[in-house]
Amino acid sequence: MEAYETYQTPLSSRYASKEMAHLFSPAHRFRTWRELWLNLAIAEKQLGLPVPDEAIEQMKVNLNLTPEQFDIAAKEEKKRRHDVMAHVHTFGQIAPAAAGIIHLGATSCYVTDNADLIFMRTGLTYLLKSLAVLISRLSAFAAQYRALPTLGFTHFQPAQLTTVGKRATLWIQELMWDLRNIKRARDDIGFRGVKGTTGTQASFLTLFDGDHDKVEELDQLVTKLSGFQYAYPVTSQTYSRKIDIDVIAPLASLGATAHKIATDLRLLANLKVVFFDAAAISDMTDVIGQEVEEPFESTQIGSSAMAYKRNPMRSERVCSLARHLMVLHQNALMTSSVQWFERTLDDSANRRITLPEAFLTADIVLSTLQNVCEGLVVYPKVIARRIAQELPFMATENIIMAIVKKGGDRQEAHEKIRVLSHEAAHQVKHLGLENDLIERVRNDSYFGPIHGELEQLLDPQTFIGRAPEQVDKFLMEWVEPALAEDELKGAVSAGGKVELNV
Numbered sequence: 201m202e203a204y205e206t207y208q209t210p211l212s213s214r215y216a217s218k219e220m221a222h223l224f225s226p227a228h229r230f231r232t233w234r235e236l237w238l239n240l241a242i243a244e245k246q247l248g249l250p251v252p253d254e255a256i257e258q259m260k261v262n263l264n265l266t267p268e269q270f271d272i273a274a275k276e277e278k279k280r281r282h283d284v285m286a287h288v289h290t291f292g293q294i295a296p297a298a299a300g301i302i303h304l305g306a307t308s309c310y311v312t313d314n315a316d317l318i319f320m321r322t323g324l325t326y327l328l329k330s331l332a333v334l335i336s337r338l339s340a341f342a343a344q345y346r347a348l349p350t351l352g353f354t355h356f357q358p359a360q361l362t363t364v365g366k367r368a369t370l371w372i373q374e375l376m377w378d379l380r381n382i383k384r385a386r387d388d389i390g391f392r393g394v395k396g397t398t399g400t401q402a403s404f405l406t407l408f409d410g411d412h413d414k415v416e417e418l419d420q421l422v423t424k425l426s427g428f429q430y431a432y433p434v435t436s437q438t439y440s441r442k443i444d445i446d447v448i449a450p451l452a453s454l455g456a457t458a459h460k461i462a463t464d465l466r467l468l469a470n471l472k473v474v475f476f477d478a479a480a481i482s483d484m485t486d487v488i489g490q491e492v493e494e495p496f497e498s499t500q501i502g503s504s505a506m507a508y509k510r511n512p513m514r515s516e517r518v519c520s521l522a523r524h525l526m527v528l529h530q531n532a533l534m535t536s537s538v539q540w541f542e543r544t545l546d547d548s549a550n551r552r553i554t555l556p557e558a559f560l561t562a563d564i565v566l567s568t569l570q571n572v573c574e575g576l577v578v579y580p581k582v583i584a585r586r587i588a589q590e591l592p593f594m595a596t597e598n599i600i601m602a603i604v605k606k607g608g609d610r611q612e613a614h615e616k617i618r619v620l621s622h623e624a625a626h627q628v629k630h631l632g633l634e635n636d637l638i639e640r641v642r643n644d645s646y647f648g649p650i651h652g653e654l655e656q657l658l659d660p661q662t663f664i665g666r667a668p669e670q671v672d673k674f675l676m677e678w679v680e681p682a683l684a685e686d687e688l689k690g691a692v693s694a695g696g697k698v699e700l701n702v
Contacts, residue, residue: 392432617641
C-alpha cells in the first residue's frame with residue numbers, strides 16, 4: 201500500500217488486514233467515486249445524453265489517484281470547503297473531455313452514499329470469510345478435545361462435568377449465528393441509485409425532458425453497472441440511515457460473542473491448581489499451571505515487575521476492542537433517529553468515523569481471536585487435578601445409589617455421606633488440605649460393599665453425559681455444511697495462520 205493510501209485513514213487500520221484497511225482508505229474511496237461518475241456517464245450516454253466518447257475513455261484510464269492528484273484535491277477542498285466538488289474538479293483536470301459532464305444531474309450523496317453501500321457490502325464479505333476461518337479453527341479444537349472431561353461452572357461455581365470440546369461448541373454456535381446474521385445483512389444491502397437532491401429525481405427528469413421511463417431506466421442501469429441487484433425504491437437525499445443500523449447490528453453482536461469467548465479464556469487462564477503436599481509437585485511443568493491458556497511466546501514478557509506472569513493479553517485485547525465494537529451500534533441508532541425530513545448533515549462527520557471503525561474493529565477482533573484459537577494450550581493434568589478436587593462431592597449421589605443397589609437404606613446412606621462430606625469440606629475450607637472424602641468413604645465400614653466400585657464411580661468419563669456425541673453431531677450437521685458453501689470453503693482452505701505484530 202502506498203503512503204498516500206493511508207492519508208486520513210482511521211488509526212485502527214494499522215492493525216487491520218490489508219484488504220480491510222485498503223477498503224476504507226482514501227485511495228479506494230475516491231477511486232470508487234470516480235467509478236460511480238463513470239457509470240453515471242456511461243448510462244446517461246446510453247440513454248441519449250450528449251456525453252462524448254472521449255470523455256468516457258479519459259475517465260476510464262484515470263480512475264486511480266496519484267499523490268499529485270491528492271494534493272490537488274486537498275487544495276481544492278480547502279478553497280471550496282466541499283470534498284465532493286473538490287474531487288469533481290480534480291477529476292476534470294485529468295479527464296478534461298469529461299469535465300463538463302462529471303456528476304451531471306447528481307447530488308453529493310450519489311457518490312458518498314453509494315460508495316458507502318459498496319464498502320459495507322464488500323466489508324461484510326471480508327468478515328464472513330475471516331469468520332469462517334475462525335470457526336474452522338475452533339471446530340478442529342472442539343473435535344480434538346471432544347471427550348476430555350473438564351469441570352463445568354454455573355455462577356462460576358463448580359458444577360457437573362462437561363468436556364473441553366463441548367465448551368468450545370458453545371462458542372462456535374454463537375459464531376455460527378454471527379455468520380448467519382452478517383450474511384443476511386450483506387445480502388440485504390441495496391443501492392441508493394440516482395435519486396437527486398431530495399430523492400425525487402427532478403434533476404434527471406429535467407435532463408431527459410420529462411421522460412419518466414428514461415429516468416427509471418437510468419436508475420436501473422447505474423445500479424447494474426455498480427454491481428447491485430436492486431436499488432432502494434425510495435430515498436431522501438441519502439439512503440435511510442436505518443441501513444447503517446442493520447449493518448452494524450450483526451457486527452456489534454459479533455463483538456458480544458468475541459467478548460464472551462475471550463472472557464472464558466481469561467477465566468480459564470486463572471484456574472490454577474494449588475498443591476499442599478510437596479511430594480505431589482515433583483514435576484511442576486506437567487501439573488501446575490492454567491487449565492487452558494492462549495499462546496505465550498518464549499521471549500514474551502507478561503509483566504515488567506512480575507517476571508513469572510503469563511497475562512492473557514491477546515484475549516484482553518479482544519475484550520477491549522469488542523466493547524468498542526458493541527457501542528458503535530448505539531451510535532448508528534442515534535444518528536438514524538435524528539435525521540430530519542429529507543436529510544441533515546450532522547450524520548456526516550459521525551459516519552465517517554463510525555462505519556470504518558466498525559469494520560476495522562471487527563476485522564481486528566476476528567484476526568486476534570483466530571491467532572488465540574490457533575495457539576490454545578490445554579493442560580489435561582491440571583484439568584484432571586481440579587476434577588479430582590471437586591468430583592468426590594459430585595459423586596455422592598452415585599455412591600448413595602450404589603449402596604441402595606447393594607441392599608442399603610437410602611436415607612441412612614444419605615446421612616452417612618452427608619456427615620463425611622462436611623468433615624471433608626472442613627479439611628478443605630478451614631485447614632487448607634486436600635479433599636479426602638473418598639478416603640473417608642474407604643475407611644468407613646458402612647460403605648464396605650461398594651469399596652471395590654469406588655474407582656468406577658469416580659471415573660470422570662461417566663459424568664460427561666453425551667458431550668462427545670453432541671460435539672460430533674454439531675460439527676457434522678451444522679458446522680461442516682455451513683463452511684462448505686463455495687465462498688466460505690475457499691476462504692477456509694486458503695486461510696493461513698495469523699501472526700500478530702504487536
